[in-house]
Amino acid sequence: MKRTAIVTGGFGGIGLAIIRQFLIDGYEVIAADIREPASLPGEYADISGKFHSVKVDVSSFDSCMKMKDELGERGFEAIDIIVNNAGITRDSLIAKMGFDQWDSVIKVDLYSMFNVTKQFVNGMIERKFGRIINTSSISREGNIGQCNYSAAKAGVVGFTKALARELARYGITSNAVSPGLVNTEILSSIPQNIMEALIKKIPAGRLARPDEVASLVSFLASENAAYISGEVININGDFMF
Numbered sequence: 001m002k003r004t005a006i007v008t009g010g011f012g013g014i015g016l017a018i019i020r021q022f023l024i025d026g027y028e029v030i031a032a033d034i035r036e037p038a039s040l041p042g043e044y045a046d047i048s049g050k051f052h053s054v055k056v057d058v059s060s061f062d063s064c065m066k067m068k069d070e071l072g073e074r075g076f077e078a079i080d081i082i083v084n085n086a087g088i089t090r091d092s093l094i095a096k097m098g099f100d101q102w103d104s105v106i107k108v109d110l111y112s113m114f115n116v117t118k119q120f121v122n123g124m125i126e127r128k129f130g131r132i133i134n135t136s137s138i139s140r141e142g143n144i145g146q147c148n149y150s151a152a153k154a155g156v157v158g159f160t161k162a163l164a165r166e167l168a169r170y171g172i173t174s175n176a177v178s179p180g181l182v183n184t185e186i187l188s189s190i191p192q193n194i195m196e197a198l199i200k201k202i203p204a205g206r207l208a209r210p211d212e213v214a215s216l217v218s219f220l221a222s223e224n225a226a227y228i229s230g231e232v233i234n235i236n237g238d239f240m241f
């Protein structure tokens with residue numbers, strides 16, 4: 001059956017890997033990102049047939065409503081799979097954290113869950129099918145320098161579980177993936193010496209690859225995962241902060 005998926009933060013490291021995997025899985029895929037819409041990088045050319053993109057600021061409900069309208073005009077009435085993956089970090093100890101650092105992370109990483117899901121969830125309820133996959137983080141348990149990010153990513157878990165309870169009767173699942181350290185741009189603000197020390201603490205001895213997260217998301221989006229809902233699945237090489 002033809003399914004359409006939207007992946008927020010679709011031009012980031014994990015987002016692009018999910019898009020690549022979803023294209024292989026045979027979905028129509030929409031990358032929703034604050035970056036200017038673009039075509040897929042050259043290495044994806046072989047599988048780019050069903051790829052689309054749209055510009056959105058997921059921290060803004062208004063922007064997400066406009067995105068839904070634009071997608072409707074472009075013929076995307078039914079979204080079957082939502083991957084709420086866009087996220088940012090603005091790390092700082094609480095003693096030095098400014099309101100903007102708090103506010104921007106809560107809005108991009110947590111408000112986005114509601115802003116995006118709300119646009120498409122009624123359609124899923126009507127069609128009695130849906131997969132909602134939200135990106136949390138091991139930081140949800142609390143990490144130094146990340147009061148903002150930890151609060152947002154813990155909030156993602158509460159949102160995911162409440163949604164699962166509400167939507168199970170409609171054939172809609174809601175799960176969170178909770179990565180450890182994944183080798184993407186978002187880690188670039190961590191100084192090299194701290195990163196080396198962190199990697200030594202990972203039992204698996206290395207960072208995760210984005211495609212490893214994408215494999216998990218792909219399974220949760222599949223028909224075979226119909227009876228898994230309300231779960232938070234760690235993908236962290238057995239590492240916690």
Ligand SMILES: NC(=O)c1ccc[n+]([C@@H]2O[C@H](COP(=O)([O-])OP(=O)(O)OC[C@H]3O[C@@H](n4cnc5c(N)ncnc54)[C@H](O)[C@@H]3O)[C@@H](O)[C@H]2O)c1
Pocket residue numbers: 008009010011012013014015032033034035056057058059085086087088108135136137138178179180181182183184185186187
């Ligand atoms: N990389 C890691 O180690 C790691 C670990 C745990 C969780 N995560 C989470 O995984 C998700 C993806 O992260 P990544 O590692 O691919 O990071 P990334 O920086 O490579 O990608 C993030 C993407 O989100 C987009 N984005 C940022 N603000 C946005 C906004 N307001 N509206 C729409 N799009 C926006 C960016 O343009 C970018 O394309 C994030 O939610 C992140 O918190 C990452």
